Amino acid sequence: MRGTMGLLTYIAVAAGAGGAVVSAPLVLGAVGFTSVGIAAGSYAASMMSAAAIANGGGVAAGGAVAVLQAAGMAGLPAAATAAVAGAGGTVGGLLTLLI
Numbered sequence: 001m002r003g004t005m006g007l008l009t010y011i012a013v014a015a016g017a018g019g020a021v022v023s024a025p026l027v028l029g030a031v032g033f034t035s036v037g038i039a040a041g042s043y044a045a046s047m048m049s050a051a052a053i054a055n056g057g058g059v060a061a062g063g064a065v066a067v068l069q070a071a072g073m074a075g076l077p078a079a080a081t082a083a084v085a086g087a088g089g090t091v092g093g094l095l096t097l098l099i
Helices: 003-032 043-054 064-074 078-098
Strands: none
Touching: 003 064, 003 078, 043 064
């Protein structure tokens, strides 16, 4: 039984990591951070509006909206891909504790 649980954990971690990396661009696009800019009327547009109001009319470089838009337009950089994979793998591993 111990060997089976270890294998299940490895599978869950790999699936979580892979699933997170694959779904990240899809989720960014779904909330409005697209390859051609922020989609009008989207959640991303609401975030941009709130950030602009909070910053006196402009969106701060390096802020959450700017980083998410850059990822939506150009894809995730290697460091962000690694972080997303790590988070997804962690979630997958933690889910095996519930099984």
